[in-house]
Amino acid sequence: MVGKSGSGKRVYKASAEEYKLLEEVGYGANAVVYRAIYVPSNEIVAVKCLDLDRCNSNLDDIRREAQIMKLIDHPNLIKSYCSFVVEQHLWVVMPFMSEGSCLHLMKIAYADGFEERVIGSILKETLKALEYLHRHGHIHRDVKAGNILIDSPGIVKLGDFGVSACMFDKGDRQRSRTTFVGTPCWMAPEVLQPGAGYDFKADIWSFGITALELAHGHAPFSKYPPMKVLLMTLQNAPPGLDYDRDKRFSKSFKEMVAMCLVKDPTKRPTAEKLLKHQFFKAVKSPEVALKKILADLPPLWDRVKALQLKDAAQLALRKMPSSEQEAISQSEYQRGVSAWNFDIEDLKAQASLIQDDDESSEIKEDEENAKGSLLEKVPSSSKCNSGKEVLEDEIIYRGGSPVSDDSRSSSMRVEIPESSMASTSNNTRTDGREAKVSENDLMLANERKVVDSKPLRNVADAKKQAFSGPLILSDREKPTERSEAANIQQVASRPDTRRTTNFSGPLSLPNRASANSLSAPMRSPGGYMESMEDKSKRNVVQKGRFSVTSENVDLAKVPEIGIRKPTQGSSPLKKSASVGEWRYISKPVLAAQYSREISNSSLPSSAIVPHLQNLFQQTSFQQGLILNLLNTLQQNDRPDGAQAGISSQSHTVENDTADSASSERECILLIKISELQAKMMALTDELIGAKLKHIQLEQELNALYSREEIETGNEEIEEA
Numbered sequence: 001m002v003g004k005s006g007s008g009k010r011v012y013k014a015s016a017e018e019y020k021l022l023e024e025v026g027y028g029a030n031a032v033v034y035r036a037i038y039v040p041s042n043e044i045v046a047v048k049c050l051d052l053d054r055c056n057s058n059l060d061d062i063r064r065e066a067q068i069m070k071l072i073d074h075p076n077l078i079k080s081y082c083s084f085v086v087e088q089h090l091w092v093v094m095p096f097m098s099e100g101s102c103l104h105l106m107k108i109a110y111a112d113g114f115e116e117r118v119i120g121s122i123l124k125e126t127l128k129a130l131e132y133l134h135r136h137g138h139i140h141r142d143v144k145a146g147n148i149l150i151d152s153p154g155i156v157k158l159g160d161f162g163v164s165a166c167m168f169d170k171g172d173r174q175r176s177r178t179t180f181v182g183t184p185c186w187m188a189p190e191v192l193q194p195g196a197g198y199d200f201k202a203d204i205w206s207f208g209i210t211a212l213e214l215a216h217g218h219a220p221f222s223k224y225p226p227m228k229v230l231l232m233t234l235q236n237a238p239p240g241l242d243y244d245r246d247k248r249f250s251k252s253f254k255e256m257v258a259m260c261l262v263k264d265p266t267k268r269p270t271a272e273k274l275l276k277h278q279f280f281k282a283v284k285s286p287e288v289a290l291k292k293i294l295a296d297l298p299p300l301w302d303r304v305k306a307l308q309l310k311d312a313a314q315l316a317l318r319k320m321p322s323s324e325q326e327a328i329s330q331s332e333y334q335r336g337v338s339a340w341n342f343d344i345e346d347l348k349a350q351a352s353l354i355q356d357d358d359e360s361s362e363i364k365e366d367e368e369n370a371k372g373s374l375l376e377k378v379p380s381s382s383k384c385n386s387g388k389e390v391l392e393d394e395i396i397y398r399g400g401s402p403v404s405d406d407s408r409s410s411s412m413r414v415e416i417p418e419s420s421m422a423s424t425s426n427n428t429r430t431d432g433r434e435a436k437v438s439e440n441d442l443m444l445a446n447e448r449k450v451v452d453s454k455p456l457r458n459v460a461d462a463k464k465q466a467f468s469g470p471l472i473l474s475d476r477e478k479p480t481e482r483s484e485a486a487n488i489q490q491v492a493s494r495p496d497t498r499r500t501t502n503f504s505g506p507l508s509l510p511n512r513a514s515a516n517s518l519s520a521p522m523r524s525p526g527g528y529m530e531s532m533e534d535k536s537k538r539n540v541v542q543k544g545r546f547s548v549t550s551e552n553v554d555l556a557k558v559p560e561i562g563i564r565k566p567t568q569g570s571s572p573l574k575k576s577a578s579v580g581e582w583r584y585i586s587k588p589v590l591a592a593q594y595s596r597e598i599s600n601s602s603l604p605s606s607a608i609v610p611h612l613q614n615l616f617q618q619t620s621f622q623q624g625l626i627l628n629l630l631n632t633l634q635q636n637d638r639p640d641g642a643q644a645g646i647s648s649q650s651h652t653v654e655n656d657t658a659d660s661a662s663s664e665r666e667c668i669l670l671i672k673i674s675e676l677q678a679k680m681m682a683l684t685d686e687l688i689g690a691k692l693k694h695i696q697l698e699q700e701l702n703a704l705y706s707r708e709e710i711e712t713g714n715e716e717i718e719e720a
């Protein structure tokens, strides 16, 4: 089997042996992307390795989709040269976009977003791609900065079309799919609204969100937990560029964004019409507009590594036993990974976790700006904690409204078996490679490390991993069998990071356990529209798990960074097969080993980061344990006898003294721990900065060397 390049001249063989995978240049919810060499012609290409196991799809359908991707022919769309199956992966060969995605660019160098002229140029190219797709009856459904790819010297292409996340649901697959996939921040309200159905105008909404993302460096609401974003998208006024706050942007840009972000899809312009908007008239060609932002950047793979390291460090720092799910989901969410499987039970559970103590100004601004019609129906005092009610009203009941046409509804509705709910295991990286940062990753050399198809085999290995440990800190293993008492006990034994900031009063239990134990089944008909011609055909918003996928960072690996790799199963932190479940193995022996290794070696500063992370994790974990012990002490000493077997009479003066002494100790410990945390964060930031600087210096040095070599060569020639 062979494929052809866009020009129709080059032929690509559909066989893994013909491709040499080089560095990892990107990762998404379902795929890892590599720079690769097409051996027969020595050409650089990109190979996207899509994990079919995670797609929950019929192979023929995926093949058909890949064919569609091959047929696409537009300068602003990434087309595939060919695709083929390697074990449980689909390899899609496509042009290599040397500057990566706009999201990567922002993360590495433009955290606050791009200048308007850059944005205009990127958006115009993207819009041309959308216009082409829509004209041909396709909806992209995943327009976002992470899917807008750039090649030097400024070619902009929309990617992730056709294969990503098995977006094209047709025929049988529509019925068999058990997850509703999308990237919440970018999703149009009608997409989130079960039963509403949607068409190509959903792309225009996502396009508007992408404009905001490029302007601010992040999508609106990205700091909120995912389920809150769903509610906010449905209930709040649409986000937009603020006329005062976003002074640096022109009126026409603001207008253009506002046109896209209208809740009623029929009122949004088509891509064709939008292209004629005033804003796009003055836009320069991307080669000119993007030149400045692409200058002086390290190679894509080094950027990706740096980002991975940063992500890993951030997650590790935030990672605490009871907040691991929030940390991961938040990270994924902010990255805009499109693998969110919505499950109302989990949504309800998450809703109960929403707190109004968000500190970021963005969140406050968002809340101030939010003048949602539906939200107004909810008493303000209960908005946050009543997320559950809001969900029930707005999602469950509306979503569950019966579809009158029985035959249609039977083909639309999908009820996920309990087993599949329990087995949603998306925690391993999509290609099965050890996530993120390995010892090699930490080496800053510009060596081009060649990888083979080993990562694909590792998937199976990763899945086979037995996760066991003496201390199980998850309450999710058997939700239906667990008693409330057991929940409480388990939660009591689980440290909660939020407590660390609360230095006074008794340590309260989080409500996650009870929230998570909600188990009422829910079905939800929903709406996808396949194409413009197919508007009447309603698709399924299926029940699935609100699954947290952490392909981006495998925290289980973080403690291993920079040290000898422990044997399988000996990592102190393991992911279990079920979502969000973590098991901790407290191992002082490992800690001792780490410190021995650190002190015995002259490691470069970059290699120390992971050790710091590890120390930090251990500290956090110990902190959790201390808190739990203190909590248990407090509960046992409580005078009201609420705890079994304790009577008020037993509360003596000694107990009072012990109480105050222990709470004093608790305070001191907590303060110390917080100080340690702050120091660790500062150190990690510093080291990451140093690493990036190192890369840059190395490049400069290399350039100097080669210049010198050339000069010496010239001199020799002259002398000769």
Ligand SMILES: Nc1ncnc2c1ncn2[C@@H]1O[C@H](COP(=O)(O)OP(=O)(O)OP(=O)(O)O)[C@@H](O)[C@H]1O
Pocket (backbone or CB within 6 Å): 025, 026, 027, 028, 029, 030, 031, 032, 033, 046, 048, 078, 094, 095, 096, 097, 098, 100, 101, 104, 142, 146, 147, 149, 159, 160, 163, 164, 165, 336, 337, 338, 339
């Ligand atoms: N052709 C390419 N050249 C260079 N980098 C690429 C290419 N294709 C994809 N990437 C990088 O890989 C990342 C992931 O790819 P992609 O979005 O296709 O995967 P995915 O699993 O579908 O992700 P998502 O979760 O965003 O849907 C992109 O964000 C981009 O940074």
